[in-house]
Amino acid sequence: MKVPSLDFREAIPGDEAGLFPMMRALAEQEPGAAHFEESAVRSAFHQFLSLPAFGRIGLLYHGPALVGYVILTLGFSFEFRGHDAFLDELFIVPARRRGIGRQAVAFVWQEAREMGVNAIHLEVDRGNDPALELYRRTGYRDHDRFLMTKWLKSGIK
Numbered sequence: 001m002k003v004p005s006l007d008f009r010e011a012i013p014g015d016e017a018g019l020f021p022m023m024r025a026l027a028e029q030e031p032g033a034a035h036f037e038e039s040a041v042r043s044a045f046h047q048f049l050s051l052p053a054f055g056r057i058g059l060l061y062h063g064p065a066l067v068g069y070v071i072l073t074l075g076f077s078f079e080f081r082g083h084d085a086f087l088d089e090l091f092i093v094p095a096r097r098r099g100i101g102r103q104a105v106a107f108v109w110q111e112a113r114e115m116g117v118n119a120i121h122l123e124v125d126r127g128n129d130p131a132l133e134l135y136r137r138t139g140y141r142d143h144d145r146f147l148m149t150k151w152l153k154s155g156i157k
Contacts, residue, residue, distance in 0.1 A: 024038075031125045056072050085117045087122040090131075
């Protein structure tokens with residue numbers, strides 16, 4: 001099977017019309033469907049783009065068609081010896097998934113290396129077997145830990 005070649009472009013203000021419907025689709029997909037509040041996402045999007053130290057949003061194109069996006073957020077960890085990152089979101093239009101996920105993950109690795117990242121983490125909803133399989137095939141390993149969250153702002157879930 002021939003895998004389509006992808007082009008990547010960093011997201012900028014004004015990309016909301018193409019990006020937000022995909023963000024909604026990712027948030028609302030099963031398992032683990034979540035409420036998508038566009039005003040909160042819009043605010044987070046502009047805050048994220050305001051400071052490159054937060055990370056990058058890559059838009060994935062096959063020819064002229066926007067077929068997905070990936071978000072890499074940056075952090076710091078003593079356990080991981082310095083800069084680490086989260087592959088925070090990866091979405092590919094369902095009809096275009098064959099082989100594109102691996103290219104998107106490779107793009108994230110290259111971007112992360114260029115930013116001096118030592119380790120990339122991610123989370124996968126239980127039951128999202130296609131994503132889990134992709135990540136395992138590309139070298140991600142389960143550390144047998146739980147991701148736990150404490151919200152510091154009220155009204156956010």
